[in-house]
Amino acid sequence: MNALVLKFIALSTMIIDHYGAIFQSNVDIYRIIGRVSFPIYCFLLVEGYFHTSNLKKYALRLLVFAFISEIPFDLAFFNEIGFAHQNIFFTLFLGLMTIYIIDNKNISSQFIKFAAIPASCILAIILAVDYNAIGIIYILSFYYTKKYTKLIRFSLIGITMAAANYGSYILQQFSLLALPVVYCSNGKPGPKNKFLQISFYAAYPLHLLLFYLIKSRFLF
Numbered sequence: 001m002n003a004l005v006l007k008f009i010a011l012s013t014m015i016i017d018h019y020g021a022i023f024q025s026n027v028d029i030y031r032i033i034g035r036v037s038f039p040i041y042c043f044l045l046v047e048g049y050f051h052t053s054n055l056k057k058y059a060l061r062l063l064v065f066a067f068i069s070e071i072p073f074d075l076a077f078f079n080e081i082g083f084a085h086q087n088i089f090f091t092l093f094l095g096l097m098t099i100y101i102i103d104n105k106n107i108s109s110q111f112i113k114f115a116a117i118p119a120s121c122i123l124a125i126i127l128a129v130d131y132n133a134i135g136i137i138y139i140l141s142f143y144y145t146k147k148y149t150k151l152i153r154f155s156l157i158g159i160t161m162a163a164a165n166y167g168s169y170i171l172q173q174f175s176l177l178a179l180p181v182v183y184c185s186n187g188k189p190g191p192k193n194k195f196l197q198i199s200f201y202a203a204y205p206l207h208l209l210l211f212y213l214i215k216s217r218f219l220f
Contacts, residue, residue: 006044065201
């Protein structure tokens with residue numbers, strides 16, 4: 001599977017997850033399916049970091065959509081606009097910046113690079129981004145294991161994810177189901193289309209806005 005196929009799987013399972021959280025919160029199957037989504041996005045983020053031709057544009061795009069998505073996110077999940085919980089784009093942006101600091105050859109201080117990890121996890125908790133520190137750990141697990149063979153890499157990622165999930169709600173362990181899917185990646189980006197690329201970003205705030213409107217009976 002190329003990156004485009006993985007994006008479709010991640011987007012589809014995320015929408016199923018959000019449907020369950022918003023409309024069927026007492027039905028676990030939607031949330032179980034939805035656990036597949038975020039690890040795929042973490043994998044794609046790390047791949048994007050290594051393959052992007054312009055890291056600044058990549059980071060800026062994540063941050064812009066983080067702010068665009070925040071109001072639909074708040075309304076869909078909390079029925080009000082606030083700062084109690086921030087959307088997943090903030091998590092991905094924070095993870096990308098952490099990788100940038102760790103991987104930056106212009107930063108000679110190993111202390112700064114090492115400190116970036118706990119600082120990022122603490123910041124994720126303070127800002128209450130989606131998945132908080134667990135999200136940062138997921139992203140870093142894909143980053144640090146990239147040099148290993150495929151089998152060893154995904155074994156290490158699985159152990160890391162399972163450990164990170166410990167103490168979280170039990171359904172989070174189903175996120176491990178994403179690993180066989182990502183394992184089937186062929187490392188290719190798939191067809192390049194600027195409109196399609198932006199559409200994957202825009203689908204996040206748009207489907208949340210749609211769910212909010214349906215929930216509030218503005219539609220139907």
